[in-house]
Amino acid sequence: MAEEPRGPLLELLRRPGNARCADCGAPDPDWASYTLGVFICLSCSGIHRNIPQVSKVKSVRLDTWEEAQVEFMASHGNDAARATYESQVPSFHYRPTFADCHLLREQWIRAKYERQEFTNPDRQEPYSAGYREGFLWKRGRDNGQFLSRKFVLTEREGALKYFNRNDAKEPKAVMKIEHLNATFQPAKIGHPHGLQITYLRDNSTRNIFIYHEDGKEMVHWFNALRAARFHYLQVAFPGACDTDLVPKLTRNYLKEGYMEKTGPKQTEGFRKRWFTMDDRRLMYFKDPLDAFARGEVFIGSRESGYTVLDRLPPSTQGHHWPHGITIVTPERRFLLACETESEQRAWLDAFRKVVDRPMLPQEYAVEAHFKHKP
Numbered sequence: 001m002a003e004e005p006r007g008p009l010l011e012l013l014r015r016p017g018n019a020r021c022a023d024c025g026a027p028d029p030d031w032a033s034y035t036l037g038v039f040i041c042l043s044c045s046g047i048h049r050n051i052p053q054v055s056k057v058k059s060v061r062l063d064t065w066e067e068a069q070v071e072f073m074a075s076h077g078n079d080a081a082r083a084t085y086e087s088q089v090p091s092f093h094y095r096p097t098f099a100d101c102h103l104l105r106e107q108w109i110r111a112k113y114e115r116q117e118f119t120n121p122d123r124q125e126p127y128s129a130g131y132r133e134g135f136l137w138k139r140g141r142d143n144g145q146f147l148s149r150k151f152v153l154t155e156r157e158g159a160l161k162y163f164n165r166n167d168a169k170e171p172k173a174v175m176k177i178e179h180l181n182a183t184f185q186p187a188k189i190g191h192p193h194g195l196q197i198t199y200l201r202d203n204s205t206r207n208i209f210i211y212h213e214d215g216k217e218m219v220h221w222f223n224a225l226r227a228a229r230f231h232y233l234q235v236a237f238p239g240a241c242d243t244d245l246v247p248k249l250t251r252n253y254l255k256e257g258y259m260e261k262t263g264p265k266q267t268e269g270f271r272k273r274w275f276t277m278d279d280r281r282l283m284y285f286k287d288p289l290d291a292f293a294r295g296e297v298f299i300g301s302r303e304s305g306y307t308v309l310d311r312l313p314p315s316t317q318g319h320h321w322p323h324g325i326t327i328v329t330p331e332r333r334f335l336l337a338c339e340t341e342s343e344q345r346a347w348l349d350a351f352r353k354v355v356d357r358p359m360l361p362q363e364y365a366v367e368a369h370f371k372h373k374p
Contacts, residue, residue: 084119101186133151135151312326
């Protein structure tokens with residue numbers, strides 16, 4: 001048996017690469033796969049337990065370790081495992097962190113160790129071929145029901161399309177890869193595999209909500225969309241390196257949640273709305289699953305005359321929630337109210353991150369469009 005306390009194992013955790021979970025990067029992992037030779041966090045250890053034919057796990061501190069198992073861990077470790085199991089991860093493939101949903105982390109672990117997709121590039125065809133079609137459950141815009149719809153992703157046309165009928169010749173919608181984003185939203189959609197896709201139509205944001213019963217299929221769709229975006233950006237920005245392009249493939253929202261708002265005259269009553277902060281676009285919806293935003297606000301940089309205040313003007317009336325926020329733009333002020341102080345702080349942090357960031361040249365064009373919106 002290994003000596004008690006587990007000095008040799010704890011020493012291994014201090015080696016470079018072992019101080020964070022091998023799969024999601026969470027700090028201070030205290031579990032390990034003694035068949036793969038990696039140190040992992042509690043959350044990822046639960047996923048490893050579901051693939052016992054590949055991985056067997058133990059607690060570093062609570063379980064009994066055999067000397068041979070400790071020696072195996074010593075001869076492997078997280079860096080060595082990455083060099084093997086992540087040797088051919090495509091640049092566009094999403095690498096989840098501990099902050100991501102369970103589905104992304106589970107499929108990343110299964111892709112690495114169970115399917116070994118990143119040691120066998122031919123197994124990456126489902127998301128790297130440049131074309132993908134299949135059926136997904138899509139939420140209806142008006143009735144809220146999820147119905148099976150045919151989706152086609154084609155890099156050659158630079159578009160994701162879906163069809164209302166199997167035999168339809170014309171798609172119901174064409175979403176240009178150039179303006180498309182995808183983010184997993186299991187809690188909002190009410191399904192563990194729920195994906196929200198947004199795209200621009202007439203420079204306004206349109207949402208669709210989809211899922212597939214098979215988690216692997218849904219993540220393959222997600223990475224196929226990222227691959228299409230990656231190849232589009234490579235053409236659009238031929239001098240850019242992969243590390244510059246990868247952060248632009250998909251993005252999670254900076255913040256979402258309910259706030260109260262009033263109208264442009266600031267004399268109307270405050271109404272509860274669902275807000276989404278997507279980069280510099282602040283959108284508000286009557287319901288979180290609405291297809292279209294009721295309104296959008298562009299939030300530029302401090303140098304361009306934008307600022308955020310942690311209060312409402314003293315004369316403001318009609319708000320039920322006590323914690324105010326004022327967004328000041330060159331044209332007008334937007335008055336918002338949060339239910340709790342912690343929500344107010346979280347929104348202020350999100351707004352200030354955007355305001356403190358200098359605007360990119362292309363963002364000035366977006367700002368100009370907002371100023372001339374009818």
